Amino acid sequence: MIKTILIDDEPLARSIVAEYLQHYAEISIMQECNDGFEGVKAIAQHKPDLIFLDIQMPKINGFEMLELLEQPPSVIFTTAFDEYAIKAFESHAIDYLLKPFSKDRFDKAIQKWLHQHQTSAAPKTLLTEEVRQPEERTRIVVREGSNIRIVPIHDVHYIEAYDDYVKIFTQKEMFLKKKTMSYYEKSLDETQFVRVHRSYMLNLQQLTKIEPLEKDTYLALLKTGAKVPLSKSGYSKLKGVLGL
Amino acid sequence: MATEMLNISTRKILFTALAWCGVLIAIETYALCDAFDFSISLSLADTVNFNLLVATAGYITYMSMRYYRPNGKNLVYLILWDIALAVLCVVAHQQIMLNGPFERNAEYLSYLDASQFFRGVIAWLMITLFGIITWTYFFMQEVRSREKIETDAARLARDTELATLRQQLQPHFLFNSLNSISALAGSKPEQARKMIQQLSDFLRGTIKKDNQLVQLKEEFTHLVLYLEIEKVRFGHRLKTEILINELVSNNLLPSLLLQPIVENAIKFGLYDTTGEIVIRIEALAADQHLLLRVQNPFDPETSQPRQGTGFGLMSVQRRLYLLFGRNDLLVTRADGNQFITEVKIPQSL
Numbered sequence: 390m391i392k393t394i395l396i397d398d399e400p401l402a403r404s405i406v407a408e409y410l411q412h413y414a415e416i417s418i419m420q421e422c423n424d425g426f427e428g429v430k431a432i433a434q435h436k437p438d439l440i441f442l443d444i445q446m447p448k449i450n451g452f453e454m455l456e457l458l459e460q461p462p463s464v465i466f467t468t469a470f471d472e473y474a475i476k477a478f479e480s481h482a483i484d485y486l487l488k489p490f491s492k493d494r495f496d497k498a499i500q501k502w503l504h505q506h507q508t509s510a511a512p513k514t515l516l517t518e519e520v521r522q523p524e525e526r527t528r529i530v531v532r533e534g535s536n537i538r539i540v541p542i543h544d545v546h547y548i549e550a551y552d553d554y555v556k557i558f559t560q561k562e563m564f565l566k567k568k569t570m571s572y573y574e575k576s577l578d579e580t581q582f583v584r585v586h587r588s589y590m591l592n593l594q595q596l597t598k599i600e601p602l603e604k605d606t607y608l609a610l611l612k613t614g615a616k617v618p619l620s621k622s623g624y625s626k627l628k629g630v631l632g633l
Numbered sequence: 634m635a636t637e638m639l640n641i642s643t644r645k646i647l648f649t650a651l652a653w654c655g656v657l658i659a660i661e662t663y664a665l666c667d668a669f670d671f672s673i674s675l676s677l678a679d680t681v682n683f684n685l686l687v688a689t690a691g692y693i694t695y696m697s698m699r700y701y702r703p704n705g706k707n708l709v710y711l712i713l714w715d716i717a718l719a720v721l722c723v724v725a726h727q728q729i730m731l732n733g734p735f736e737r738n739a740e741y742l743s744y745l746d747a748s749q750f751f752r753g754v755i756a757w758l759m760i761t762l763f764g765i766i767t768w769t770y771f772f773m774q775e776v777r778s779r780e781k782i783e784t785d786a787a788r789l790a791r792d793t794e795l796a797t798l799r800q801q802l803q804p805h806f807l808f809n810s811l812n813s814i815s816a817l818a819g820s821k822p823e824q825a826r827k828m829i830q831q832l833s834d835f836l837r838g839t840i841k842k843d844n845q846l847v848q849l850k851e852e853f854t855h856l857v858l859y860l861e862i863e864k865v866r867f868g869h870r871l872k873t874e875i876l877i878n879e880l881v882s883n884n885l886l887p888s889l890l891l892q893p894i895v896e897n898a899i900k901f902g903l904y905d906t907t908g909e910i911v912i913r914i915e916a917l918a919a920d921q922h923l924l925l926r927v928q929n930p931f932d933p934e935t936s937q938p939r940q941g942t943g944f945g946l947m948s949v950q951r952r953l954y955l956l957f958g959r960n961d962l963l964v965t966r967a968d969g970n971q972f973i974t975e976v977k978i979p980q981s982l
Contacts, residue, residue, distance in 0.1 A: 402813070
């Protein structure tokens with residue numbers, strides 16, 4: 390049996406997928422979810438082989454939901470026209486169905502997946518260095534135990550590289566996220582966040598003082614008292630942004 | 634209309650030139666009689682002849698300038714042209730006076746000879762003066778018509794921009810609605826048909842050409858169509874409250890202004906929270922203004938309402954500015970977990 394989950398905030402949009410799936414006796418729908426939060430829970434509980442996922446959903450979008458999963462299942466995106474999304478999933482999803490889609494088109498997507506599934510091709514990674522949705526410039530979605538937190542970007546004080554992860558520091562907390570520094574360097578507003586060191590990016594609004602550390606290196610002092618090292622090139626970049 | 638205006642002015646110019654010609658004839662005739670003791674008939678013949686020749690030369694200048702107006706370096710040609718015309722005038726005048734059926738005496742003949750150069754200078758000055766006036770006149774005409782073209786172009790651009798802003802159709806809305814219809818077509822064909830009807834009526838209202846002010850009740854009819862469609866998609870989460878003060882139901886507002894505001898509120902409300910949401914739409918009177926207030930819930934912890942305004946409201950702001958020349962008619966604010974958008978439409982029009 391093949392387990393699947395439908396995640397879409399419009400019940401009618403889920404019902405059409407369910408209807409098309411009736412023709413596949415071997416595929417059974419474990420659960421239907423209204424948003425990404427329900428989706429994360431349902432995926433943890435049912436461990437589906439395949440999910441049908443909408444992009445634009447309440448609170449967190451489909452891409453952000455996938456980032457929260459340790460081992461994301463195969464994904465077929467179902468979405469209306471969206472210039473950002475199309476670019477991103479062309480290279481990263483099993484398939485994407487543009488609403489409204491026909492039974493024929495749906496069947497093709499399933500065949501494509503079944504083929505990949507049977508030949509046990511490794512599931513494609515969904516982590517991409519591209520910014521896929523405009524809202525991802527304004528917030529970071531993180532996992533905190535079993536909770537999902539949405540951190541507004543202006544609450545982030547600085548970001549530090551940490552192996553395959555980055556540490557995201559806010560006023561009082563720190564979150565881990567499986568992303569690279571270069572992803573954030575590309576996605577965040579460069580007039581707000583500056584990469585001041587190979588391992589550090591800082592929020593300019595938090596900066597209070599720059600003091601020399603050693604020859605050619607400096608230290609940035611943040612409002613909270615936190616200290617962020619500046620490399621030589623980072624220091625000159627920071628000066629450039631601040632217009633010094 | 635432009636040619637008519639030109640004709641009237643042309644007639645005015647000709648009349649002025651002839652009147653001026655008459656005055657000169659009178660003065661010169663008096664001068665000749667008085668200074669040289671020529672007979673009135675001879676003096677009159679001399680001056681009428683000369684002034685009519687100069688007037689004709691002026692008219693020729695005017696006519697030619699209608700079709701070709703020299704500029705810059707080519708103005709030299711105008712001066713040469715004037716000199717040639719002046720010489721022609723003097724020669725023609727002399728020929729006519731010598732050969733015409735006029736009384737001739739030795740004094741007059743010597744005067745005619747002696748005054749040749751002076752006459753030429755006068756003729757040249759007159760023709761040049763006339764040329765300058767004509768040139769300026771046509772130049773003004775051209776400037777005026779160019780200005781008119783520019784104003785027309787600006788108005789056209791503004792109208793186009795307004796039309797584009799008005800018809801800003803969200804592809805998301807359209808494709809998702811079509812998807813709902815597709816889903817209903819299988820299970821509930823009657824409802825699918827009803828939704829096709831609603832969507833068609835809504836789209837027809839959206840592509841209306843006129844950019845006029847409409848009555849509030851008319852705008853609400855259109856808005857209700859939109860809300861009905863959204864409720865088919867989000868019926869399980871979306872509730873609306875509409876409050877219209879009866880006093881304002883006949884008030885005027887730009888067509889399709891309210892819909893993008895409500896659309897923005899619904900999107901903001903639906904995507905920023907996960908539960909049931911209530912969208913509140915109010916229309917009231919507020920001293921000389923129609924006040925429209927749209928309210929949606931949001932999550933103040935994760936959203937910055939300032940950024941949540943999005944494109945929908947920017948285009949509304951732009952439209953209001955183009956129509957009323959004011960930037961203060963659209964205001965947004967957050968009140969607890971409610972996001973409020975207010976629009977004032979001036980009513981003393």
